[in-house]
Amino acid sequence: MAKKNMIQREKKRAELEKKYYLKRLAIKESLNASMTFADRMKLRQKLQEMPRNSAAVRGRNRCWLTGRSRGYYRDFGLSRHIFREMSHECLLPGVTKSSW
Structure with a gap:
């Protein structure tokens, strides 16, 4: 049996992922559409300001x-x-x- 805190951490990450999914998707789509370097840097900064645990990659x-x-x-x-x-x-x- 895994530690209870690890299971709870995964649940918390799943909730954050659901909460920020549409926001992340919108930023990523605009990131792919933008052409200037300055715009890309601003959008990357917005992504970095979001909680880390809201990224789907961090799920296990x-x-x-x-x-x-x-x-x-x-x-x-x-x-x-x-x-x-x-x-x-x-x-x-x-x-x-x-x-x-």
Whole structure:
């Protein structure tokens, strides 16, 4: 189980990302449209003034059951440990253990 504060931090980042999504998108679109160097610098400054945790890049994928961030399977939203346990118990449809 991951630390409670790490899970809460990820939730906070997700909320900030939702809050500032449209604002960031508008600035990025105008940044791509602008041609002068001075305009680009002003727009970059606006982006830098926003909270860092509002950037989508800072989010981290976590297992929805344990909160573990490493060994994460995107298709299932689980960490490798939980994925293995659930697949052995036949709780994941379509997953079979392979042997050759």
